[in-house]
Amino acid sequence: MAESESxxxxxxxxxxxxxxxxxxxxxxxxxxxxxxVVAIGVVATVSIAQRNKNHSVFPPDFLWGAATSAYQIEGxxxxxxxxxxxxxxxxxxxxxxxxxxxxEVGDDHYHLWEEDIELMNNLGLKAYRxxxxxxxxxxxxxxxxxxxxxxFYNDIIDxxxxxxxxxxxxxxxxxxxxxxxxxxxxxxxxDIVEDxxxxxxxxxxxxxxxxxxxxxxxxxxxxxIHGYEEGSNAPGFMGRDVGGTGKPYEVGHHLLLAxxxxxxxxxxxxxxxxxxxxxSGDYRYPLDPTSDDDMEAATRSMEFQxxxxxxxxxxGDYPPSMRQILGERLPHFTxxxxxxLIGSADFLGLNHYSTAMASKPSEPPNxxxxxxxxxVTLGDDPLWKKTDMGWNVAxxxxxxxxxxxxxxxxxxxxxxxxxxxxxxxxxxxxSIHDKARVEYLEGYIRAFGQALDRGVNLRxxxxxxxxxxxxxxxxxxxxxxxxxxxxTTLVRTPKSSALFYKKVxxxxxxxxxx
Numbered sequence: 001m002a003e004s005e006s007x008x009x010x011x012x013x014x015x016x017x018x019x020x021x022x023x024x025x026x027x028x029x030x031x032x033x034x035x036x037v038v039a040i041g042v043v044a045t046v047s048i049a050q051r052n053k054n055h056s057v058f059p060p061d062f063l064w065g066a067a068t069s070a071y072q073i074e075g076x077x078x079x080x081x082x083x084x085x086x087x088x089x090x091x092x093x094x095x096x097x098x099x100x101x102x103x104e105v106g107d108d109h110y111h112l113w114e115e116d117i118e119l120m121n122n123l124g125l126k127a128y129r130x131x132x133x134x135x136x137x138x139x140x141x142x143x144x145x146x147x148x149x150x151x152f153y154n155d156i157i158d159x160x161x162x163x164x165x166x167x168x169x170x171x172x173x174x175x176x177x178x179x180x181x182x183x184x185x186x187x188x189x190x191d192i193v194e195d196x197x198x199x200x201x202x203x204x205x206x207x208x209x210x211x212x213x214x215x216x217x218x219x220x221x222x223x224x225i226h227g228y229e230e231g232s233n234a235p236g237f238m239g240r241d242v243g244g245t246g247k248p249y250e251v252g253h254h255l256l257l258a259x260x261x262x263x264x265x266x267x268x269x270x271x272x273x274x275x276x277x278x279x280s281g282d283y284r285y286p287l288d289p290t291s292d293d294d295m296e297a298a299t300r301s302m303e304f305q306x307x308x309x310x311x312x313x314x315x316g317d318y319p320p321s322m323r324q325i326l327g328e329r330l331p332h333f334t335x336x337x338x339x340x341l342i343g344s345a346d347f348l349g350l351n352h353y354s355t356a357m358a359s360k361p362s363e364p365p366n367x368x369x370x371x372x373x374x375x376v377t378l379g380d381d382p383l384w385k386k387t388d389m390g391w392n393v394a395x396x397x398x399x400x401x402x403x404x405x406x407x408x409x410x411x412x413x414x415x416x417x418x419x420x421x422x423x424x425x426x427x428x429x430x431s432i433h434d435k436a437r438v439e440y441l442e443g444y445i446r447a448f449g450q451a452l453d454r455g456v457n458l459r460x461x462x463x464x465x466x467x468x469x470x471x472x473x474x475x476x477x478x479x480x481x482x483x484x485x486x487x488t489t490l491v492r493t494p495k496s497s498a499l500f501y502k503k504v505x506x507x508x509x510x511x512x513x514x
Contacts, residue, residue, distance in 0.1 A: 072107075075109065077102075101477075136149035137153075153206070215275075225370055262275075279349065284297075301378065351418035393440055397447075411455075425484075442512060467492065
């Protein structure tokens with residue numbers, strides 16, 4: 001971070017309230033003049049001279065936001081007519097599935113959403129990405145609409161707009177209605193394509209007069225691999241090639257067709273705004289940059305992750321490497337489906353967290369499944385730090401993945417729809433003074449700015465996550481939030497990273513050294 005002893009910016013100090021009442025917002029803002037010292041002692045002041053030197057590459061209309069998802073924060077699992085999702089079922093099926101936790105209460109956003117939007121306003125967020133719970137709108141997945149669910153999201157949308165915060169709605173963030181899983185096997189069945197289109201139509205009709213940014217599917221790769229190959233996420237299937245019954249490549253196919261169907265509804269029925277998809281994409285450096293084999297392995301690894309869910313939307317089919325390796329195990333698109341897919345995203349939402357080194361395996365793997373299919377060995381640079389998830393911290397990879405996307409897909413419109421880290425936070429004190437997360441955000445946001453310098457068409461950034469929350473198979477054991485949540489009292493307390501991010505937003509990135 002830049003430091004200066006002259007011409008300090010107007011700053012905001014964290015002033016905790018006394019006591020912890022349930023759901024109490026544990027911050028207030030006091031405007032002062034003087035150097036901003038983040039709670040960990042990191043000076044974030046920038047002089048006028050430095051601001052000129054480090055002028056922001058972020059355009060004036062750049063959207064700074066934060067993101068969450070319904071099952072991870074809402075709670076209210078049976079409130080207001082909501083039906084169960086596959087995650088409600090998965091978490092109670094075995095204590096091993098979700099670290100013994102559930103999203104039954106979560107952050108209780110269902111009851112505390114007004115307080116949370118005030119937090120967003122105090123942070124200065126320009127946009128908020130959140131997902132709609134399909135089973136809160138359609139408790140049975142199809143059929144009768146739950147008007148209480150519609151009203152809940154209408155209230156959130158209206159409050160966001162009153163605070164000049166742009167809503168970004170994700171239609172699907174992994175919480176499939178359990179009724180559809182029971183009825184026909186969920187994403188493993190092609191019937192879901194039309195049902196998803198019908199659900200999307202309901203959301204467009206209910207919210208489309210105010211919501212101008214839509215994301216159809218969040219991380220289809222994660223649904224397919226963790227839900228139908230590894231069995232670590234709901235609905236918990238192991239893949240056929242590793243001894244189970246899951247069909248990850250067919251699931252991925254249906255997710256893409258469902259995306260295309262929702263976009264078809266959006267465009268043919270006259271809704272205004274932008275609609276896209278959020279895909280996960282880590283960068284891969286070749287272990288040996290002079291080795292053609294390692295160069296090809298790095299590309300192949302990115303094609304099997306990001307390219308799998310992105311190539312069909314921009315290039316009309318799955319990556320050639322997947323076609324060559326998988327053969328008939330990879331489904332085919334009809335010409336009609338291909339025409340509906342290609343050009344079906346107004347923007348690409350990129351969820352980027354980490355980077356790895358890739359190389360060609362020295363010998364064929366002695367196991368099967370998706371990870372063997374890639375024919376790639378992944379490793380680390382020993383100089384890289386790691387997050388509490390064990391993921392590498394390598395900001396330069398963020399710049400490189402954006403350049404890779406820009407080149408491969410001919411300069412698409414991009415939003416960073418997730419970026420952040422889980423930090424080791426054994427107690428509230430460690431959590432509030434989250435120096436590692438401040439450093440992570442600084443490094444990654446700066447790298448995204450460097451991609452802008454290269455001409456990448458990046459229009460917005462969403463930190464993951466606004467709040468500590470239910471982290472899927474890890475339950476509440478991993479904290480990604482820039483706001484600490486006490487899971488007993490539900491008190492929200494902004495961390496040092498929240499104050500840092502507030503300053504980034506206020507200065508449009510000017511506090512970041514280039």
